[in-house]
Structures are given as structure tokens and as C-alpha cells.
Amino acid sequence: MKIIVDRKNRKYVVHDKEFHTEKGVIPEEDIINATVGDVLETHMGKKFTVIEPNINxxxxxxxxxxxxxxxxxxxxxxxxxxxxxxxxxxxxxxxxxxxxxxxxxxxxxxxxxxxxxxxxxxxxxxxxxxxxxxxxxxxxxxxxxxxxxxxxxxxxxxxxxxxxxxxxxxxxxxxxxxxxxxxxxxxxxxxxxxxxxxxxxxxxxxxxxxxxxxxxxxxxxxxxxxxxxxxxxxxxxxxxxxxx
Ligand SMILES: C[S@@+](CC[C@H](N)C(=O)[O-])C[C@H]1O[C@@H](n2cnc3c(N)ncnc32)[C@H](O)[C@@H]1O
Incomplete structure (x- = not known):
């Protein structure tokens, strides 16, 4: 499972496909290649960090x-x-x-x-x-x-x-x-x-x-x-x- 988080601590589970948010789209390829610590950006410039998920x-x-x-x-x-x-x-x-x-x-x-x-x-x-x-x-x-x-x-x-x-x-x-x-x-x-x-x-x-x-x-x-x-x-x- 990959979890991405924004600056306001909103978390999302992402699967190996294109990810849609109100603030734009992250391409499938970026998600597939992402590893913990990477910062992903939507086409509108909104940033999400890939985190190591814990139990909570x-x-x-x-x-x-x-x-x-x-x-x-x-x-x-x-x-x-x-x-x-x-x-x-x-x-x-x-x-x-x-x-x-x-x-x-x-x-x-x-x-x-x-x-x-x-x-x-x-x-x-x-x-x-x-x-x-x-x-x-x-x-x-x-x-x-x-x-x-x-x-x-x-x-x-x-x-x-x-x-x-x-x-x-x-x-x-x-x-x-x-x-x-x-x-x-x-x-x-x-x-x-x-x-x-x-x-x-x-x-x-x-x-x-x-x-x-x-x-x-x-x-x-x-x-x-x-x-x-x-x-x-x-x-x-x-x-x-x-x-x-
Ligand atoms: C509030 S939920 C439990 C939440 C769970 N502790 C958690 O943190 O996700 C209560 C559950 O008890 C189950 N339940 C009610 N009576 C039961 C019984 N007699 N035997 C087994 N499960 C029962 C219900 O179906 C329900 O899923």
C-alpha cells in the first residue's frame, strides 16, 4: 500500500493508477515509480509526500x-x-x-x-x-x-x-x-x-x-x-x- 499526505495532513491510499484530486491529477507512472520520501505533484502544482504507512x-x-x-x-x-x-x-x-x-x-x-x-x-x-x-x-x-x-x-x-x-x-x-x-x-x-x-x-x-x-x-x-x-x-x- 502507498500512502500520500498533503501539508494539511490529509492522507490518501494510492494504487498503481492515475490519482485524481480536486487540485489536479498525478500520472500513473509517477505513482508506480514513487518510493517513500518522494514528493509527487499534480498537474496543478499541488504537492503530496509518499510516507511509510504505520498502523494508525x-x-x-x-x-x-x-x-x-x-x-x-x-x-x-x-x-x-x-x-x-x-x-x-x-x-x-x-x-x-x-x-x-x-x-x-x-x-x-x-x-x-x-x-x-x-x-x-x-x-x-x-x-x-x-x-x-x-x-x-x-x-x-x-x-x-x-x-x-x-x-x-x-x-x-x-x-x-x-x-x-x-x-x-x-x-x-x-x-x-x-x-x-x-x-x-x-x-x-x-x-x-x-x-x-x-x-x-x-x-x-x-x-x-x-x-x-x-x-x-x-x-x-x-x-x-x-x-x-x-x-x-x-x-x-x-x-x-x-x-x-
Ligand atoms: C462497535 S463494533 C466493534 C468495533 C471494533 N472493536 C473495532 O475497533 O473495529 C461491535 C461489533 O460487535 C459485533 N457483535 C455484536 N454481537 C456479537 C456477538 N454476539 N458475537 C460476535 N460479534 C458480535 C457487531 O456485529 C459489531 O461488528
Missing amino acids: DYIELMKRKCSILLPQDLGLITAFTGIGYGSNIVESGTGAGSSLLFFANIVGPEGHVSSYEIREDFVEIIKENIDGTDFNNITLYNQDVTEGFKEEDNSIDMVFVDLPKPSEVIMDAYRILKTGGFIAVYTPYVEQFQIVNIVLGKAGFKHITIREGNVREIEIKNNKTRPNSRMAGHTGYITFARKI
């Missing part, structure tokens, strides 16, 4: 049909569960694969991420999104996750849940987690985490905490530096708990 670029530009986890929440989950190179992760629902691909990138070739998605049409999109990467540490199940996780008892470092009714999988998550492993449950609404909280306690989880990943972006302008006035005010609540 890829997730931002990939296909999706549902809301996805954003970097601030993925960062929070990573930081507070301590997952890293070699971790074994299970997650559901897969959605578009944002959290799945982010975790696959974090755990690397020595780790593994299994993900469960109920919708066949979403699975087609997720497969396409996985195929656009080099990851071979992913298992995707087209399955109703409430039928049960396929993983063995005490084998998983972190279970991530992003489902409309997250409490339905909490008991089974406890079973597959190693002692010391974490569950992280993402819920947009207060009423959801209230139920999650109760079920986590019943399942035996300890150290239950709820965190939010609000990020304030500061706009830098000449003598007018201040927080961006059009920020997302809310993404979701993340409930963390540990199997002890």
Missing part, C-alpha cells in the same frame, strides 16, 4: 461499516493492561478490525490475537482489511461469541470486549484468562458499565476500575493557540478488571 494510518484509511476504537482508547487499553510483544489476546466484536489490527501490531509475530464477529458481511470487510497487512498472528471467527470462546482455560493475557451486551461473555472471559490477566470492556454508555461492573464482581474479577480516554488537541496558531473547539467530547468508558 492503515486503520484510519481502511474499509469500515461500523464505529471503531480510536487511538486514545486503544492506547489506554494497552497501557493499563500491560500487553506487549508476545501477548495472547482475545477480542470481540471485530467490527472493522481496528482493535484487532492494533493489538496484532502490538503483540508481534510471537503473540496472537483471536477475534469473534457475528456478522458475515463484516467478516468479508475484516478479511480484506487483514489481507492488506503482513500480519500472520490473527485468527478470525465468524461466530456468535456468546456461544463461548474456543480458547483453553487459563491461556490468555487480555480479553477485550466491544459488544452491545458485554456482560454476556464475562464469565467465559474469566475462564480463558491466565491468573493476573486483564479484561477490558469498552462501553459508550453509563448504563452498560453499571451492569458490567456487577457481572465482573460475580465472575470473580478483582481491581475493577473505569477510565475514559479523553484527549484534548491543542491548535497551534500565531497568537491564537488554544484547544480545538470541535473535538469529540466522548468516545466510551473502559472498564478494567483483573483475574486474581
Whole structure:
């Protein structure tokens, strides 16, 4: 995949064919021959730089049909569960694969991420999104996750849940987690985490905490530096708990 970016940080995926923008056309030959660091110019003089794509670029530009986890929440989950190179992760629902691909990138070739998605049409999109990467540490199940996780008892470092009714999988998550492993449950609404909280306690989880990943972006302008006035005010609540 080749990604080009303009001065305003607008990113585009380009394929090996002519690229059309409002500010002109980049010829097919220029795109085919372009390598990272090159500056491509449209016939109207608009410039784009070819960049080495990272996981955030890829997730931002990939296909999706549902809301996805954003970097601030993925960062929070990573930081507070301590997952890293070699971790074994299970997650559901897969959605578009944002959290799945982010975790696959974090755990690397020595780790593994299994993900469960109920919708066949979403699975087609997720497969396409996985195929656009080099990851071979992913298992995707087209399955109703409430039928049960396929993983063995005490084998998983972190279970991530992003489902409309997250409490339905909490008991089974406890079973597959190693002692010391974490569950992280993402819920947009207060009423959801209230139920999650109760079920986590019943399942035996300890150290239950709820965190939010609000990020304030500061706009830098000449003598007018201040927080961006059009920020997302809310993404979701993340409930963390540990199997002890
Ligand atoms: C908000 S999306 C997940 C987004 C995903 N975490 C991401 O970052 O791209 C929630 C997903 O859960 C799936 N889902 C809902 N109930 C499910 C179930 N019982 N089993 C498996 N997947 C389910 C939905 O089809 C939807 O794709």
C-alpha cells in the first residue's frame, strides 16, 4: 500500500493508477515509480509526500461499516493492561478490525490475537482489511461469541470486549484468562458499565476500575493557540478488571 499526505495532513491510499484530486491529477507512472520520501505533484502544482504507512494510518484509511476504537482508547487499553510483544489476546466484536489490527501490531509475530464477529458481511470487510497487512498472528471467527470462546482455560493475557451486551461473555472471559490477566470492556454508555461492573464482581474479577480516554488537541496558531473547539467530547468508558 502507498500512502500520500498533503501539508494539511490529509492522507490518501494510492494504487498503481492515475490519482485524481480536486487540485489536479498525478500520472500513473509517477505513482508506480514513487518510493517513500518522494514528493509527487499534480498537474496543478499541488504537492503530496509518499510516507511509510504505520498502523494508525492503515486503520484510519481502511474499509469500515461500523464505529471503531480510536487511538486514545486503544492506547489506554494497552497501557493499563500491560500487553506487549508476545501477548495472547482475545477480542470481540471485530467490527472493522481496528482493535484487532492494533493489538496484532502490538503483540508481534510471537503473540496472537483471536477475534469473534457475528456478522458475515463484516467478516468479508475484516478479511480484506487483514489481507492488506503482513500480519500472520490473527485468527478470525465468524461466530456468535456468546456461544463461548474456543480458547483453553487459563491461556490468555487480555480479553477485550466491544459488544452491545458485554456482560454476556464475562464469565467465559474469566475462564480463558491466565491468573493476573486483564479484561477490558469498552462501553459508550453509563448504563452498560453499571451492569458490567456487577457481572465482573460475580465472575470473580478483582481491581475493577473505569477510565475514559479523553484527549484534548491543542491548535497551534500565531497568537491564537488554544484547544480545538470541535473535538469529540466522548468516545466510551473502559472498564478494567483483573483475574486474581
Ligand atoms: C462497535 S463494533 C466493534 C468495533 C471494533 N472493536 C473495532 O475497533 O473495529 C461491535 C461489533 O460487535 C459485533 N457483535 C455484536 N454481537 C456479537 C456477538 N454476539 N458475537 C460476535 N460479534 C458480535 C457487531 O456485529 C459489531 O461488528
